[in-house]
Every structure is written in structure tokens, then in C-alpha cells.
Amino acid sequence: MNSLKEKTSQTAPMIFEQIHNGPCLSYLIGCEETGSAVVIDPEIHKIERYLALATRHGLNIQYTLDTHTHADHFSASQEIAEQLNAAVIMHRSSVAPFVDIRVDDGETIIVGKLRLVVMHTPGHTWDSICLRLEDRLLTGDTLLIGGTGRTDLPTGDPEELHDSLFNKILKLDPALLVYPAHDYRGNHYSTLGHEIANNPRLQKKERAEFVEQMRALDLDMPRHLTEALRTNRSGGKTVSQLINDASKKVSFMSMEEVNRRLNSRASGIRLLDVREREAYLAGHIPGALHIARGQLELRVNSALPDPTERIVVYCDYGKISTLAAATLRDLGYTRAIAMDGGFSAWQEAGYPQEEGDASG
Numbered sequence: 001m002n003s004l005k006e007k008t009s010q011t012a013p014m015i016f017e018q019i020h021n022g023p024c025l026s027y028l029i030g031c032e033e034t035g036s037a038v039v040i041d042p043e044i045h046k047i048e049r050y051l052a053l054a055t056r057h058g059l060n061i062q063y064t065l066d067t068h069t070h071a072d073h074f075s076a077s078q079e080i081a082e083q084l085n086a087a088v089i090m091h092r093s094s095v096a097p098f099v100d101i102r103v104d105d106g107e108t109i110i111v112g113k114l115r116l117v118v119m120h121t122p123g124h125t126w127d128s129i130c131l132r133l134e135d136r137l138l139t140g141d142t143l144l145i146g147g148t149g150r151t152d153l154p155t156g157d158p159e160e161l162h163d164s165l166f167n168k169i170l171k172l173d174p175a176l177l178v179y180p181a182h183d184y185r186g187n188h189y190s191t192l193g194h195e196i197a198n199n200p201r202l203q204k205k206e207r208a209e210f211v212e213q214m215r216a217l218d219l220d221m222p223r224h225l226t227e228a229l230r231t232n233r234s235g236g237k238t239v240s241q242l243i244n245d246a247s248k249k250v251s252f253m254s255m256e257e258v259n260r261r262l263n264s265r266a267s268g269i270r271l272l273d274v275r276e277r278e279a280y281l282a283g284h285i286p287g288a289l290h291i292a293r294g295q296l297e298l299r300v301n302s303a304l305p306d307p308t309e310r311i312v313v314y315c316d317y318g319k320i321s322t323l324a325a326a327t328l329r330d331l332g333y334t335r336a337i338a339m340d341g342g343f344s345a346w347q348e349a350g351y352p353q354e355e356g357d358a359s360g
């Protein structure tokens with residue numbers, strides 16, 4: 001965390017927070033005078049952190065901005081916008097349907113007394129922008145410290161990146177501070193002059209040389225590439241968000257409590273195994289009824305005619321069962337709960353199991 005609170009005579013007092021989440025860097029930037037703030041490149045797992053920082057500084061987040069469509073992490077922009085009634089800002093070529101303000105090269109975003117000037121810098125992606133703010137430049141993934149954004153992901157283009165760097169960014173004042181969207185070495189910031197002199201990728205200044213260098217990079221694909229692109233481009237939920245939302249609708253029962261009830265005369269619970277049939281036949285919690293998750297809505301009326309029954313759902317690892325229990329609640333099974341843990345953990349703990357078909 002790099003916290004700077006700055007006041008100079010020419011510029012508006014600014015609150016500037018850099019938030020690290022692994023190699024992903026995001027920023028909370030606020031106008032000290034008015035309390036208006038923008039969060040830049042927010043990441044879904046850091047939402048509480050941004051909100052806490054905003055509260056600590058007395059800031060009101062009015063905007064949330066993504067410097068480009070991220071392929072390696074999940075943007076929190078839509079979620080923050082919904083929670084705080086903030087506006088989402090991206091470049092006009094972004095395909096995300098949840099963007100409220102589409103900006104283009106040369107436009108200014110006003111945050112209280114602060115002015116962020118948009119530069120369209122395609123190359124890493126076609127919707128990449130950099131933001132100039134007083135003595136600094138937020139470079140997104142166009143320029144990194146000691147590197148540049150890659151150009152081999154969807155909408156990337158090394159020729160455009162060369163143009164954005166050598167004909168735009170690198171022509172700015174070398175004293176500008178560089179704040180990128182990623183850093184893999186624990187750096188906080190650099191200066192444009194330092195990067196021009198030392199950044200290895202920028203030493204290949206000729207277009208053909210630069211493009212060849214970028215095409216020769218043989219980088220691994222980001223781990224969550226397809227999921228990140230799906231959610232960041234569509235505004236859809238991540239799988240973990242879906243499970244998280246479901247977990248807010250239900251309560252849970254520990255494996256220990258389930259086992260204790262199995263051994264009591266009147267357990268008061270009905271166990272429901274939602275794994276695939278083969279897994280169920282190979283071993284399940286004694287007495288559990290089986291309905292595979294995919295069949296749940298179709299079979300629930302005949303298999304579970306009493307919606308007041310206290311149904312304890314379990315699966316392999318506790319995720320599908322959470323979704324299934326939430327579905328049952330939506331269907332009116334108001335006492336449906338999920339087991340805290342799954343059959344794998346149940347077996348590991350040495351609790352009893354039986355094979356075959358107990359449902360008959």
C-alpha cells in the first residue's frame with residue numbers, strides 16, 4: 001500500500017491510494033476539498049478495501065473506471081456502481097454493457113477539483129486508455145514499470161501499442177510519475193524518463209523491431225482468461241460470485257452435527273445428495289436421497305412433496321450443494337440448508353457411509 005497525501009500550490013489537494021492485489025494494482029483517487037473520488041481498475045476481491053479507504057478519507061466514490069477490458073482479473077466496477085450508485089467509465093470501444101460514461105481521447109473526467117485527461121492508447125487491448133492527472137500518468141497496461149502490456153490477448157495489437165507508446169505516451173513530460181495497472185516485481189511507481197532510459201521493451205524503438213519483439217514473447221495465458229473476459233465484457237457473474245450469492249440465501253449445518261443427528265433416533269433432517277448418480281452409488285451418507293443437481297427442478301415435486309421438510313443438501317465439496325439449497329429455498333423449501341463441507345470431507349473425517357441405492 002502506497003499512500004500519498006499531497007498539497008501543492010498549483011494543484012488541487014489529492015488523496016491517492018495504490019491498492020495491491022497480487023500483481024494487479026488499482027487506485028483510489030479523491031479530491032480532498034470536495035470528497036469526490038474515482039476508483040481505477042478495481043478488483044472484485046478488494047471491494048471492502050476500497051470502501052474502507054474511502055470511508056477513512058471521507059471520500060464519496062462517484063466513478064469507477066477500467067483502463068481497459070481486463071483478461072486476468074475480475075473487474076469490480078459493476079458491483080461498486082450498483083452498491084454506491086456510482087458511474088462506470090470506460091473507453092467508448094469497450095463492449096461491456098454496464099458502462100455509463102464512454103470516453104474518448106482528449107476528454108476530461110472531472111472528480112471534484114481534479115482533472116483526469118483521457119488518452120486513447122490501444123495496443124494491449126483496443127479499448128485501453130491512459131489517464132493524465134497533474135504530475136502523474138496512470139498507464140493501465142499500456143506501459144508497465146520495466147515492461148509493457150502484452151499484445152497477444154484478444155484485441156491486442158503490437159503495431160498499435162508501438163504507436164500508443166512512441167507517438168503518444170513517451171512524448172509527454174519525462175518527469176511524469178508512472179502508475180501502471182500491473183506490477184510483477186513489487187514496484188509502486190516510476191517516472192516516464194526512467195522508463196524511456198531503462199525499460200528494456202522501449203529500447204526497440206523502430207516499429208518493426210518493437211513488433212517483432214512483442215510477437216516473439218511466449219507468455220502463458222492468464223489463469224482465468226475465459227471467465228474474466230466473459231464477466232468483464234458482459235457484466236455476468238463469476239462462478240464464485242454465483243456461489244457467494246447463493247450462500248447468502250441459506251444457512252449451513254456442520255458435518256459433525258449431521259453425523260450426530262444420524263445417530264439419534266429422530267434426526268429431524270432429510271439428507272439430499274445432489275452429486276452424479278455414479279458417485280452416489282459408490283458411496284453416500286446413510287439414508288440420503290439422491291437427485292442429481294441437473295435434475296433437481298424436474299424431480300423435486302415428486303421426490304420432496306413436503307416443502308416444510310428440513311432438507312440438508314450435500315455434494316462433493318460444498319459448492320454445488322449451496323447452489324442447490326438456494327434453488328430449493330427459491331422453490332419454497334424454506335428450511336433447505338447446505339452441509340458445511342462435502343462428501344469428500346465427510347469421507348476424510350471417517351464418518352459412516354453406505355453404497356448402492358437407498359432411495360429405492
Ligand SMILES: [Fe+2]
Nearest residue numbers: 069070071141
Ligand atoms: Fe490488462
